[in-house]
Amino acid sequence: MNFAIVGCGFIAKKHAAAISQTESARLVAVCDKVTDTMQLYKEEYGANDYNDLEEMLEKEDIDVVCICTPSGFHASIAVQVANAKKHIVIEKPIAMTLEDTTSIIEACKVNEVKLSVVHPNRFRPVVQELRKIMDQGLLGRISHVSCIVNWNRNQEYYDQASWRGTKQYDGGVLMNQAIHNLDLLLWFMGQPKQVFSMEATRFRNIEAEDVSIGTIQFQSGALGTVEASTTVYPKNFEESITIFGEKGTIKIGGTNALFFEHLELEDMTENQIQDIKESVKADPWGTPGHQWIIEDMVNAINDNREPAVTGEDGKNVLNLVLSFYESAKRNQPVQL
Incomplete structure (x- = not known):
């Protein structure tokens, strides 16, 4: 094609x-x-x-x-x-x-x-393994989750082009960096019901936010926290998602959320857990996410099906980001 x-x-x-x-x-x-x-x-x-x-x-x-x-x-x-x-x-x-x-x-x-939105983190090996665990119900009911993106984007990064960091053409850390983790959060947890957020522009000379702290209540009743920034010195510090369930606790993390930092499940043996961890460590990036997206689009056209990441998926995570922005602006919870 x-x-x-x-x-x-x-x-x-x-x-x-x-x-x-x-x-x-x-x-x-x-x-x-x-x-x-x-x-x-x-x-x-x-x-x-x-x-x-x-x-x-x-x-x-x-x-x-x-x-x-x-x-x-x-x-x-x-x-x-x-x-x-x-x-x-x-x-x-x-x-x-x-x-x-x-x-x-x-x-x-x-x-x-066909319409496909580029959220390539879904195709990382550790994310795929976590999705399998979620689909099998091995965590049981979820009590709460944590989503963290603490990265560095210095002023030089924003000064590369006049549109960077603007609200009209780019957005801040939620819209530009953390949106990938927020997409994963929705993929794992389902639809949010309510959010509350605070944001600030602390260090970078930009129009949008460079740090954001928020909370989510999901339709399931589970709660979540979101922490995102581009102000970390001197380089990327952490990208992680932690899920706390009644039958297990899982954290995928590192500077780019590539590994299982914690994996403990009631219905999985130590050997099974170790095998999963080692398989991810052997090839943490796997096939590049953009290649997954391109190959999936070709297959979606040939098979006449929807792409793996649809326009509605893109709309859902955008709605979450915009709801965080609205909450911070109004300084009160926002219903989705």
Whole structure:
């Protein structure tokens, strides 16, 4: 299948690599308003370059378009691509507002094209193992969970482009960094019922938040805490999810949530637990998440099924982030 990329910044490199590593996919075109950014894709992948999206969609034989622009531009581009009858892989967050997200999802439905949102952490080996444990009910009922993303993004990171850290085009630590962990939290725990949040912009010269602390009540009755920041000195400190159940306690953690830091289950022997831990340690990254997303999109088209991470999944986690923002703004709990 023929792929194209719109927006040739940092994250586009991961998409290009994932496409090249997928047997049944090839990169045929790229589009960006800044011509120099497309040189890499011309030289390494033989992609044709375009400054105009409409021209690319008209001239190229494209099956799937990967949207890698700043988040605030996702909606207008995605609707245009869907109307051109092309399937879409869109970077997180799916959009910056629920209205824009709805317009993307509806455009894809009307034009009968597939829509996949890039939440690649779902495909990490440790996350896949945790999902198996959850699906088997080995934790029993859940009392509470903890979600932590304490990372470093220095001022230099935000100064790379004028859109970084803005509320209109980028968002803060919840929208940009912690959204991956929040997606996993919803994947494990189901829908939230109520949130309360406080946020601040402490160290970085940006419009959005660089630190956020929040609580969640899930529909199941379980409670959760969320702690996220880009203010940690001098480098990434922790990314983790801890789940406390009546029959077990599990923590996946490290600086990138790649390992089982704690795994204790009533209905699993020590040898079984050790085997799971060792299998994850042997290959903690596994197949790159973006490659999973690209391969899954190809298979979803061939099998005529929904992609693994749908537009509705992207909308659900965006709704959670926006609810945290609303709660912090109003300084009171928000019902979802």
